Amino acid sequence: MSEVERISLSRDELESMKLCDLDDLTQEEAGAKMGVSRGTVQRILSVARKKVVTALAKGKAIVYEE
Numbered sequence: 140m141s142e143v144e145r146i147s148l149s150r151d152e153l154e155s156m157k158l159c160d161l162d163d164l165t166q167e168e169a170g171a172k173m174g175v176s177r178g179t180v181q182r183i184l185s186v187a188r189k190k191v192v193t194a195l196a197k198g199k200a201i202v203y204e205e
Contacts, residue, residue, distance in 0.1 A: 146194045147204040152187035155180050 151173070158169035159180070170180040194201045 144197075144199045145202045146190050146199050147202050148187060148190055150203075150205055151183050152190070153203060155183045156187050156191070159184060 154173060155169055158164045158172060159166060164172070165177075166180045166184070167177045170177045173180065175183075191201065193199065
């Protein structure tokens with residue numbers, strides 16, 4: 140694993156994906172739980188999903204960063 144390129148995923152990125160993609164909450168509902176606006180959740184999700192797809196498509200490791 141030491142030679143595999145890593146992509147870091149922040150707590151907010153992971154939480155937004157969990158709430159919206161796993162728990163099936165709307166972005167508005169996720170924003171209320173996270174204490175941010177729907178627009179902020181949308182921006183966080185966009186970045187997080189791109190990171191995950193990049194890691195999967197290019198064989199990179201996803202690393203959780205707190």
